[in-house]
Amino acid sequence: MTKKRKQRFEVQETETIADCLERMKKEGYQPVRRLEKPIFEEKGSKQQKEYVPVRQQIIFEGILLENER
Secondary structure, eight states: OOOOSEEEEEOOTTSOHHHHHHHHHHTTEEEEEEEEEEEEEEEEOSSSEEEEEEEEEEEEEEEEOGGGO
16 A cells, blocks of 8 residues: 555644654654644624634644655
């Protein structure tokens, strides 16, 4: 079975960025791009809704290393 050429890796809530990068390396991928998305939570009543940022979602895009193909 061949691996995908590109794959996305999300930093989980229980791991650090370094842990995620290490996981990528173990699977044979090298990071080429970092994406960050804010996660919002809806607060307030139906008439007055307010969106409050609660955390940041970090996703790394990785490409397959040459020796892993």
